[in-house]
Amino acid sequence: MIWTKEQRYRRIEDADKEEILKLQTEVEGCEWRQTFHIQPETGLLNDPNGFSYYNGEYHLFYQWFPLGPVHGLKYWYHTKSKDLVHWENTGIGIEPSGVYDSHGAYSGSAIEHEGKLLILYTGNTRDENWVRHPFQCLAIMDAAGKINKVEQPVIDHVPYGYTDHFRDPKVWKAEDEFYAVIGAQRENETGCVVLYRSKDLQNWNFEGELQTSLSSFGYMWECPDYFEMQDQGVLIFSPQGLNPNGDLFQNIYQSGYILGEPLDVRTGTLTHGSFQELDRGFDFYAPQTMLTPDGRRILVGWMGLPEMDYPTDKNGWAHCLTLPRELWIRESKLIQQPVQELQVLRKQQHDIKDVLFDEKKVYQHFNGASFELICEFENIDAETFGVEFRAGEKEKTILKYDVVQRKVILDRTFSGEPFGEKYGTVRKCSVDGSKLKLHLFVDISSVEIFINDGEEVFTSRIFPGAESQGIRFFAEDGRTLFQASKWDI
Missing domain, CATH: 2.115.10.20 (Glycosyl hydrolase domain; family 43)
Structure with a gap:
């Protein structure tokens, strides 16, 4: 119109x-x-x-x-x-x-x-x-x-x-x-x-x-x-x-x-x-x-x-x-x-701790359309690792760390209904360190991401289908130890 x-x-x-x-x-x-x-x-x-x-x-x-x-x-x-x-x-x-x-x-x-x-x-x-x-x-x-x-x-x-x-x-x-x-x-x-x-x-x-x-x-x-x-x-x-x-x-x-x-x-x-x-x-x-x-x-x-x-x-x-x-x-x-x-919004807490070796994994209770998620990665020799969220059969929003580039990357290419593609579908910034902490607040059509206790922040709208509620953790070309806590909101 x-x-x-x-x-x-x-x-x-x-x-x-x-x-x-x-x-x-x-x-x-x-x-x-x-x-x-x-x-x-x-x-x-x-x-x-x-x-x-x-x-x-x-x-x-x-x-x-x-x-x-x-x-x-x-x-x-x-x-x-x-x-x-x-x-x-x-x-x-x-x-x-x-x-x-x-x-x-x-x-x-x-x-x-x-x-x-x-x-x-x-x-x-x-x-x-x-x-x-x-x-x-x-x-x-x-x-x-x-x-x-x-x-x-x-x-x-x-x-x-x-x-x-x-x-x-x-x-x-x-x-x-x-x-x-x-x-x-x-x-x-x-x-x-x-x-x-x-x-x-x-x-x-x-x-x-x-x-x-x-x-x-x-x-x-x-x-x-x-x-x-x-x-x-x-x-x-x-x-x-x-x-x-x-x-x-x-x-x-x-x-x-x-x-x-x-x-x-x-x-x-x-x-x-x-x-x-x-x-x-x-x-x-x-x-x-x-x-x-x-x-x-x-x-x-x-x-x-x-x-x-x-x-x-x-x-x-x-x-x-x-x-x-x-x-x-x-x-x-x-x-x-x-x-x-904001911690008063937290409902039941779920925790995991695992080692990822050149794989992508899902865990019980780690899914949803509206949640808070904190994950920490260390002992890393993988080239890339991170998390996919609001993921479904064809949709996902990817948050990952590229060890070679030393960059955090947010990719909404497949996040759902597209918009603003004229300005690209990937955002990056440099982050150094042998450990990485990702703190996410995911709502129905948005994500706010705090890197390493607020050293960097990524704020984005995303528009996935209601059925896209998966959370997947991954490591590529190597391994990483990670732990995560999730709260439904």
């Missing part, structure tokens, strides 16, 4: 009950609905927004177009949790109903201030010639969960030297002042991030552009997120327009970070190392982080990508969010691990 501009910019209030009911029925009939991931009730989900802790609960919003699996008029949808695992949908958080967000409530962030949750987001507007005019808007949520928008934008223009691609404010507080980074595009069509400062979240001063060593690195930087941990400064962002380079930058758009000295807010200088991708898989974008009450830095990403068609589109919905991940720094690298709270 080709969606017209008018269809994409319809409001949910313009759809009658019959249309909504029909769409809900299509979605509920989809074989690829997830079981333990945040997903839209209908329509399209994209960027996580406003990830925060307020009034005893975690709050997470996401970009949402309710009327179909396309990018259209964006709302903020609100979900909340007490434990980062069980999420309660509370409905629309911000609707694009004002002069300054008439064509979409775009991405942003939230911070607690004076007993309320203040939400800073980009209001998208279009003029009669369909030219974009972005505004940075403020909304305030009270302890009862009621959200009111401030009538006037708090940043009402794009600074000189930048285009109308100017969005996604991420706010934080340092001492007695607030700061925000905003993704931007220079007039020469290169990407960057700019910095603002405020005393009260209402009146903002433009402090200039963040000074990095990436002066020409893609044409737009989306969803910036700055924070400090372990005495270092981290800038996460999603650059668009990078060319593939070996195993790097294989997706249509990328997400990653630069890490170095804390940001000098007086000069805007960020002294840092090289840009590193956050995720090595096929479907990961626009992540956002928050700080928990006990001091952990937690990340959630969009498990999807812009400008891509997905097999669930025909059922009237698209995309989900990743599981929450705890971050820390090890040897100048961000490490990601699933938050410990």
